[in-house]
Amino acid sequence: MMSSQPVLRVSDLTTQFDTQDGVVHAVNSVSFDLRPGEFLGVVGESGSGKSVTMMSLLRLIPMPPGEIVTGEAEYDGVDLLQIDIDELREIRGGKIGFIFQDPMTSLNPVLTVGYQIEESLRIHQDLPAEQRKARALELLDLVGIPSPEQRLKSYPHELSGGMRQRVMIAVALACSPKVLIADEPTTALDVTIQAQIIELVKDLRETLNTAVIWITHDLGVVAGVADRVVVMYGGQIVEEATVDHLYEAPQHPYTMGLLGSLPRLDQKGMDLVSIPGSPPSLLKPPQACTFAPRCPYAFERCHSENPPLTAIDETRKLACWWDVENERPRYDD
Amino acid sequence: MTTEGAAAPIASPRPYEEPLVSVRDLKKHFPILGGFFRRQVGAVKAVDGVTFDIFYGETLGLVGESGSGKSTIGRVMLQLDDATEGTVTFDGIELTAIKGEQLRRIRPRMQMVFQDPHASLNPRMTVASIIGEPLKEHRAAKGSARKERIEELLELVGLEPGHANRYPHEFSGGQRQRIGIARAIALNPDFIICDEPIAALDVSIQSQIVNLLQQLQAELGLTYLFISHDLSMVRHIADRVAVLYLGKIMELAPGEDLYEDPKHPYTRALLSAVPVPDPKVEATRERIILEGDIPSPAHPPPGCPFNTRCPMAEARCSAEVPAWRELASSHWVACHFAE
Ligand SMILES: Nc1ncnc2c1ncn2[C@@H]1O[C@H](COP(=O)(O)OP(=O)(O)OP(=O)(O)O)[C@@H](O)[C@H]1O
Ligand SMILES: Nc1ncnc2c1ncn2[C@@H]1O[C@H](COP(=O)(O)OP(=O)(O)OP(=O)(O)O)[C@@H](O)[C@H]1O
Ligand code: SF4
Ligand SMILES: [Mg+2]
Ligand SMILES: [Mg+2]
Numbered sequence: 001m002m003s004s005q006p007v008l009r010v011s012d013l014t015t016q017f018d019t020q021d022g023v024v025h026a027v028n029s030v031s032f033d034l035r036p037g038e039f040l041g042v043v044g045e046s047g048s049g050k051s052v053t054m055m056s057l058l059r060l061i062p063m064p065p066g067e068i069v070t071g072e073a074e075y076d077g078v079d080l081l082q083i084d085i086d087e088l089r090e091i092r093g094g095k096i097g098f099i100f101q102d103p104m105t106s107l108n109p110v111l112t113v114g115y116q117i118e119e120s121l122r123i124h125q126d127l128p129a130e131q132r133k134a135r136a137l138e139l140l141d142l143v144g145i146p147s148p149e150q151r152l153k154s155y156p157h158e159l160s161g162g163m164r165q166r167v168m169i170a171v172a173l174a175c176s177p178k179v180l181i182a183d184e185p186t187t188a189l190d191v192t193i194q195a196q197i198i199e200l201v202k203d204l205r206e207t208l209n210t211a212v213i214w215i216t217h218d219l220g221v222v223a224g225v226a227d228r229v230v231v232m233y234g235g236q237i238v239e240e241a242t243v244d245h246l247y248e249a250p251q252h253p254y255t256m257g258l259l260g261s262l263p264r265l266d267q268k269g270m271d272l273v274s275i276p277g278s279p280p281s282l283l284k285p286p287q288a289c290t291f292a293p294r295c296p297y298a299f300e301r302c303h304s305e306n307p308p309l310t311a312i313d314e315t316r317k318l319a320c321w322w323d324v325e326n327e328r329p330r331y332d333d
Numbered sequence: 334m335t336t337e338g339a340a341a342p343i344a345s346p347r348p349y350e351e352p353l354v355s356v357r358d359l360k361k362h363f364p365i366l367g368g369f370f371r372r373q374v375g376a377v378k379a380v381d382g383v384t385f386d387i388f389y390g391e392t393l394g395l396v397g398e399s400g401s402g403k404s405t406i407g408r409v410m411l412q413l414d415d416a417t418e419g420t421v422t423f424d425g426i427e428l429t430a431i432k433g434e435q436l437r438r439i440r441p442r443m444q445m446v447f448q449d450p451h452a453s454l455n456p457r458m459t460v461a462s463i464i465g466e467p468l469k470e471h472r473a474a475k476g477s478a479r480k481e482r483i484e485e486l487l488e489l490v491g492l493e494p495g496h497a498n499r500y501p502h503e504f505s506g507g508q509r510q511r512i513g514i515a516r517a518i519a520l521n522p523d524f525i526i527c528d529e530p531i532a533a534l535d536v537s538i539q540s541q542i543v544n545l546l547q548q549l550q551a552e553l554g555l556t557y558l559f560i561s562h563d564l565s566m567v568r569h570i571a572d573r574v575a576v577l578y579l580g581k582i583m584e585l586a587p588g589e590d591l592y593e594d595p596k597h598p599y600t601r602a603l604l605s606a607v608p609v610p611d612p613k614v615e616a617t618r619e620r621i622i623l624e625g626d627i628p629s630p631a632h633p634p635p636g637c638p639f640n641t642r643c644p645m646a647e648a649r650c651s652a653e654v655p656a657w658r659e660l661a662s663s664h665w666v667a668c669h670f671a672e
Contacts, residue, residue: 162626190398190399190627191398191603191607195622199620218608219610220609222610223611224608224609224615243612247612258537261536261539261540262540262610263540263566263570264610265564265604265607265609266592268569268589273540274537275537275538275540279505
């Protein structure tokens with residue numbers, strides 16, 4: 001799995017918003033790969049650029065005020081940021097399914113659940129009406145909705161939050177996507193319902209071999225499902241590693257602080273580390289490390305140069321001037 | 334109570350031994366109105382008979398999923414809402430039996446910190462006037478004494494005196510929550526209900542606020558009811574924990590006992606559903622996946638409220654409400670089969 005060609009390759013993605021307060025540098029030169037069948041977790045605090053990154057590569061940000069300034073998003077030999085919009089629409093919701101946190105892009109309240117699933121099939125696949133219906137039924141069943149025949153005729157408001165999320169997943173999976181992008185799909189749900197959805201997505205990914213990008217605040221969720229994790233801060237990726245390496249030995253001071261600030265269900269009595277201060281303003285392009293004002297390790301270079309994301313070994317990339325393990329600056333030049 | 338309205342110190346409290354607050358068989362039903370005459374056609378049984386104590390100096394954690402009645406319990410305890418049935422007693426005074434001026438005089442001793450620091454602070458008031466408002470209203474301090482007290486409070490919650498003349502929008506979420514906490518402690522309360530105080534904050538900021546709450550508890554001898562759906566944070570902060578489901582407490586026990594040896598099938602499922610931020614632990618954990626959704630509190634199932642989803646349920650569970658039993662020392666459970 002690890003050696004195969006990436007199914008999605010994002011490089012140097014930069015997105016800005018022109019606002020009354022000035023230009024918001026929401027995403028700054030973000031690059032990452034997604035391998036076939038891989039589960040990639042994307043974590044970071046509110047405003048760190050997680051949603052804008054994913055919406056940008058599907059060109060779903062409002063333009064204006066948004067602008068994709070630089071970048072490539074290579075999928076199946078084409079650049080999603082360059083192809084014409086009709087071609088992109090084919091891919092969006094077809095080979096790349098998505099579940100967004102934004103209610104605007106979620107279910108339509110005046111259409112039945114069945115209609116919405118079939119709609120997706122109508123756009124992306126050439127199936128006779130009979131088969132579409134059968135497929136919609138099969139999908140509802142697949143995502144674990146009880147009495148699916150009846151549910152096809154339901155409107156979204158007649159369903160609970162957990163059921164609606166299952167329907168969204170059914171819509172996203174309708175055309176057997178190669179990639180599923182899920183933006184905080186369980187954040188609004190109770191833990192027992194969240195556990196149902198996570199279990200569902202894990203199963204689906206095994207049966208369908210879909211690669212998943214899962215955005216979340218919850219480092220617990222990621223620990224349980226992801227193969228690899230990307231940590232975002234201030235519109236940039238600051239660390240990327242396999243899930244085991246990231247949790248066992250985080251290398252970026254922000255990741256370290258984040259993991260140290262979490263209480264654990266299975267332990268009691270540790271003090272919670274707190275990261276002092278608050279997240280950076282995005283109104284200036286990053287000219288220094290965006291974490292420097294809050295970082296306990298910051299030294300001169302951190303305040304004057306923005307560290308680039310660099311591979312430090314086979315499984316990890318890091319954007320930091322300091323080497324926490326050896327307690328010295330990482331690059332001596 | 335002093336005439337100034339600020340709370341008098343409690344006479345020789347015995348920490349963790351005597352209840353500061355006692356809640357008995359508390360119910361809160363919201364009427365559902367319908368039909369042409371807007372008559373009552375049913376009731377949302379938001380809180381449906383809960384009994385517990387909160388001891389001097391402790392933190393009682395109250396956990397439960399959305400809609401289980403956590404906030405309603407908090408509001409009724411502070412008498413921001415009337416109880417439908419049952420009593421709330423605070424430091425020997427039955428709050429559910431008093432009104433008006435009597436109640437007003439006790440209010441300073443009980444405060445609340447809310448979830449949403451954006452919504453709970455008036456955007457047109459400066460920080461000084463927000464924090465000073467309770468001091469003014471209860472005539473606890475005026476003029477330069479009030480100014481001094483405001484500065485002292487800002488310092489206590491980790492803000493700077495220079496922040497006093499700024500407005501809420503100039504602060505981050507975490508700082509706004511600090512302002513809310515400063516306001517809550519302004520009158521030297523004995524008891525604070527924290528209703529999801531960190532739910533709206535970023536992970537890196539949550540621990541700042543929790544550390545602050547713990548530090549203030551130690552310095553000021555506060556007693557907390559900590560309402561949250563974050564079971565990991567509750568384990569961290571609470572001495573004892575109550576688990577709520579559909580307006581009823583399923584289990585109540587000291588934190589260690591509840592997390593290490595949960596007795597109620599709902600608590601077990603709930604705890605097993607919480608992800609642990611450690612891939613090694615996650616890889617080997619047994620997860621109990623509950624089926625179905627939480628029933629509506631307007632139509633709770635007969636018998637045990639959990640019986641529609643409980644993996645252990647038998648016929649008896651939908652016929653008979655399980656008794657509230659003390660299974661082991663201080664470990665209370667409402668389940669027919671818990672042992
Ligand atoms: N339409 C817009 N106009 C202006 N600024 C925007 C717009 N959309 C996003 N932003 C800004 O871009 C930045 C990144 O936002 P983004 O939604 O990607 O954060 P996020 O990491 O997804 O946060 P959250 O965890 O809260 O969802 C934020 O500062 C946000 O305010
Ligand atoms: N004023 C009201 N009128 C009618 N029903 C209400 C009212 N306040 C609360 N409820 C209902 O009572 C039940 C319990 O609500 P409550 O807000 O106490 O739950 P909660 O446990 O605090 O949930 P959350 O975790 O979402 O904050 C819910 O079903 C809610 O819809
Ligand atoms: S009483 Fe029955 S239904 Fe209720 S929790 Fe116990 S076993 Fe389950
Ligand atoms: Mg987002
Ligand atoms: Mg609530």
